[in-house]
Amino acid sequence: DTGVSQNPRHKITKRGQNVTFRCDPISEHNRLYWYRQTLGQGPEFLTYFQNEAQLEKSRLLSDRFSAERPKGSFSTLEIQRTEQGDSAMYLCASSLRESSGNTIYFGEGSWLTVV
């Protein structure tokens, strides 16, 4: 079963360091999303791509955050100069563009702890 794959699953980093997460979507999916989920909260939308184009960015995505999807396949989410408030689970998801309302499939998430 080739679902949405994320790595690393867990990352502990010191404040001020940079971290990068990778997401491999389901192979035929052309839409890819990043969400952030903090403890006890629902996921919050960060950004999404259609193929390699980044079409929407949330105001939550500060200038320390950058996401790429260079060839329309896998995506990376980089956080520069991490802060303790960045500690959260970062969820990647993918879907097909064919019609709105199509199911969005989530990966298992990447946990970030900033110490």
Next chain:
Amino acid sequence: AQSVTQLDSQVPVFEEAPVELRCNYSSSVSVYLFWYVQYPNQGLQLLLKYLSGSTLVESINGFEAEFNKSQTSFHLRKPSVHISDTAEYFCAVSEVDAGNMLTFGGGTRLMVKP
């Protein structure tokens, strides 16, 4: 912009009892509605969705939800819960024709006790 409110942060219930998890939303445009389930240390899995047509939608594991446009609600119900239903449940909406971006509620933790 839309928002989702899940009125109960935790719902304890005994095994084989019925349960209802409440969800209300607000939006100025037409929306699709979803329920996702999250088991500990895992990602989200789609439980059921409402796009159009019959306002009552069902999942394969006995959950159902009813879209009520006048009350802007999409409550999730199950007539008899199992221990294995213990999880976090998230209600979400997306605007029709808006890139499938989901807005989630804060979640309801369903705790099924023996």
